[in-house]
Amino acid sequence: MNDVAYIQRPNRPLHIYALLYLAFLYIPVLFLPLFSFNDAIYIAFPLKGFTTKWYASMLNNEPMFAALMNSIKVGSATAVFATILGIFGAKAVTRYRLPGQKPVVFMIMLPLVIPGIILGVALLILVSRLGITLSLYTVTLGHILITVPFAMATLIPRFVGFDKSMEEASADLGENAWWTFWRVTFPMVFPGVVASLLLCFTISFDEFIMAFFLTGTDPTLPIFIWSQLRFPIKLPGVLALGAVILVVSFVVVFFSQWLQRRGVKEVSGTGF
Amino acid sequence: MGDNDTYISLNNVSKHFGLVVAVDHINIAISGGEFFSLLGASGCGKTTLLRMIAGLESPTTGEIYIDNAPMSQVPPHHRPTNMVFQNYAIFPHLNVRANIAYGLRKDNLDKAEANRRVEEALEMVKLPGFGERRANELSGGQRQRVALARALIKRPKVLLLDEPLGALDKKLREEMQLELRTLQQSVGITFIFVTHDQEEAMTLSDRIAVMSQGKVLQVASPKELYNHPVSVEVADFIGQMNFLDASVIDLKDGQAVLDTAGLGRIKARASAEFIQKGANIVVAIRPEKLTLSKARGADRQNAVQGVMKTATYLGDRSHFYVSVEGCEKPLAVAAPEVETSVSESADRDSPVWLSWADEAMILLPRD
Numbered sequence: 001m002n003d004v005a006y007i008q009r010p011n012r013p014l015h016i017y018a019l020l021y022l023a024f025l026y027i028p029v030l031f032l033p034l035f036s037f038n039d040a041i042y043i044a045f046p047l048k049g050f051t052t053k054w055y056a057s058m059l060n061n062e063p064m065f066a067a068l069m070n071s072i073k074v075g076s077a078t079a080v081f082a083t084i085l086g087i088f089g090a091k092a093v094t095r096y097r098l099p100g101q102k103p104v105v106f107m108i109m110l111p112l113v114i115p116g117i118i119l120g121v122a123l124l125i126l127v128s129r130l131g132i133t134l135s136l137y138t139v140t141l142g143h144i145l146i147t148v149p150f151a152m153a154t155l156i157p158r159f160v161g162f163d164k165s166m167e168e169a170s171a172d173l174g175e176n177a178w179w180t181f182w183r184v185t186f187p188m189v190f191p192g193v194v195a196s197l198l199l200c201f202t203i204s205f206d207e208f209i210m211a212f213f214l215t216g217t218d219p220t221l222p223i224f225i226w227s228q229l230r231f232p233i234k235l236p237g238v239l240a241l242g243a244v245i246l247v248v249s250f251v252v253v254f255f256s257q258w259l260q261r262r263g264v265k266e267v268s269g270t271g272f
Numbered sequence: 273m274g275d276n277d278t279y280i281s282l283n284n285v286s287k288h289f290g291l292v293v294a295v296d297h298i299n300i301a302i303s304g305g306e307f308f309s310l311l312g313a314s315g316c317g318k319t320t321l322l323r324m325i326a327g328l329e330s331p332t333t334g335e336i337y338i339d340n341a342p343m344s345q346v347p348p349h350h351r352p353t354n355m356v357f358q359n360y361a362i363f364p365h366l367n368v369r370a371n372i373a374y375g376l377r378k379d380n381l382d383k384a385e386a387n388r389r390v391e392e393a394l395e396m397v398k399l400p401g402f403g404e405r406r407a408n409e410l411s412g413g414q415r416q417r418v419a420l421a422r423a424l425i426k427r428p429k430v431l432l433l434d435e436p437l438g439a440l441d442k443k444l445r446e447e448m449q450l451e452l453r454t455l456q457q458s459v460g461i462t463f464i465f466v467t468h469d470q471e472e473a474m475t476l477s478d479r480i481a482v483m484s485q486g487k488v489l490q491v492a493s494p495k496e497l498y499n500h501p502v503s504v505e506v507a508d509f510i511g512q513m514n515f516l517d518a519s520v521i522d523l524k525d526g527q528a529v530l531d532t533a534g535l536g537r538i539k540a541r542a543s544a545e546f547i548q549k550g551a552n553i554v555v556a557i558r559p560e561k562l563t564l565s566k567a568r569g570a571d572r573q574n575a576v577q578g579v580m581k582t583a584t585y586l587g588d589r590s591h592f593y594v595s596v597e598g599c600e601k602p603l604a605v606a607a608p609e610v611e612t613s614v615s616e617s618a619d620r621d622s623p624v625w626l627s628w629a630d631e632a633m634i635l636l637p638r639d
Contacts, residue, residue: 162364163359163361165357165358165359165361166361166363168328168348168355168357168361169355169357169361169363169422170363170374171327171328171347171348171349172326172327172328172348172349172353172354172355172423173349173354173374173375173422173423173426174349174350174375174377174378174426175349175374175375175377175378176347176349179377183374183377184363187365188364188365
């Protein structure tokens with residue numbers, strides 16, 4: 001018998017399974033940066049040669065930049081509003097006993113499981129019935145709807161993680177609700193707020209279906225990329241952009257996870 | 273609100289949580305500068321009462337007055353009270369200095385004055401030089417001191433303490449008890465102290481309110497509570513006590529003749545109203561008021577023979593349990609260690625005599 005615990009004994013088939021799984025997940029994604037450096041219009045092996053011209057052409061592609069800016073605007077607005085709503089929601093759910101609390105939370109979380117296409121169609125009907133012109137505002141509205149559950153899910157653990165006697169102590173020491181929020185509650189949930197902002201931005205940034213239904217004349221980046229797919233000559237440029245977005249998204253998500261974890265450790269490290 | 277000394281008065285205060293009655297029609301008057309304890313087992317409503325005084329809960333009925341002003345419409349941040357929370361509620365994102373200075377924002381002090389007050393507060397709780405420490409670098413005792421300094425820097429009229437010593441180990445707790453008492457006497461603030469530890473309450477308080485199931489059983493000084501409890505429940509909660517069921521056979525000129533389980537027919541002074549001819553009452557005797565001997569002492573009229581059951585040596589004193597025929601439970605006897613003659617008679621199952629003075633008997637109504 002070897003001296004490792006039963007649960008820690010190496011399991012060869014499981015290792016192979018895990019490797020296959022990761023390969024299946026990430027190799028297709030890695031084709032994106034690979035072909036973005038390939039000196040050919042067609043996406044096919046064998047590779048023709050190394051080039052950065054697709055990246056160079058991307059810099060001169062004005063419609064693409066406009067779409068990128070649109071997505072950043074929508075993403076930022078979505079992140080800010082969804083996070084603010086998420087803070088209110090998380091505080092309400094964790095701090096007060098409300099009548100009908102469970103159904104309300106269920107309803108807020110519901111967009112997580114409703115297919116985007118259904119939400120998109122529903123919103124499109126609503127917006128056009130109300131006579132509102134489709135624009136980046138309507139896209140933002142749709143994105144807020146789908147990102148609020150993520151904001152709530154990120155923030156609720158932060159609120160649960162700190163004792164409400166902190167807020168009571170602040171009130172006891174002479175601060176009203178407004179100052180208590182800014183001097184105690186907000187600093188304590190701050191890592192969660194940052195994580196929520198980054199997460200909501202990322203979700204909005206690459207969201208396609210809602211944007212597809214709700215965009216007016218200004219496309220967001222995913223819509224723009226989709227429209228470019230019809231022209232083979234533009235495809236490598238899209239690949240280059242995709243590669244850039246891939247790297248940026250990875251960095252942002254990694255950073256938000258790191259912040260979230262660090263925050264949890266800090267709070268639990270104080271002995272509460 | 274009665275006499276002029278009263279600083280805080282609770283008039284008919286109740287608190288209901290749904291169907292649960294946490295605090296049930298409580299009337300207490302607390303004087304300025306008093307060290308007042310709320311004592312009771314967990315769930316007796318003492319913390320709820322404290323939180324109502326702080327304004328963190330509002331009474332379902334009744335009114336709380338502080339300095340003759342009704343408090344029901346006053347939010348916690350406008351009350352002249354400050355609280356030391358059970359878990360101390362030290363803000364983890366601030367260092368010790370910022371924690372202590374937290375309540376000074378609205379006082380608009382200049383920086384030098386604020387710093388001076390913080391240093392003074394740190395000095396007072398014996399933590400000089402700790403200002404830059406982070407909250408998670410403090411031990412339990414230090415956190416407790418920071419919480420105390422943070423509340424006292426506001427110079428409150430009333431300091432509320434919610435089991436502040438509960439999380440500390442025995443030795444530190446006893447040290448902090450002494451410090452708290454000294455501190456209270458030097459600052460002259462009214463302290464309202466919640467605890468479930470009767471020894472702690474006895475050590476610290478000027479007066480104690482014994483609570484059970486949302487009601488106040490008795491409000492009195494520690495000495496009064498110990499020597500003249502008003503009910504079996506209070507007598508049982510404060511220290512150790514032997515209870516013997518008795519019935520009143522005769523009552524004449526303030527002297528009652530009682531038929532007492534195990535002790536037979538005895539005489540006792542009776543002044544309370546509940547002692548009527550034929551009434552069922554309880555005779556209570558403190559363990560240390562019983563004297564143990566091998567032979568019947570001639571000097572005392574109250575004596576009974578029993579059999580030694582258990583002897584426990586506690587260092588400074590010994591505890592004995594003597595079973596007496598007719599008594600449900602063996603009687604507890606406490607004797608100082610010096611009485612060696614007593615220890616000699618401590619053989620198991622040997623016959624012994626118990627005797628006591630008339631004043632040792634406390635007559636209580638049967639619940």
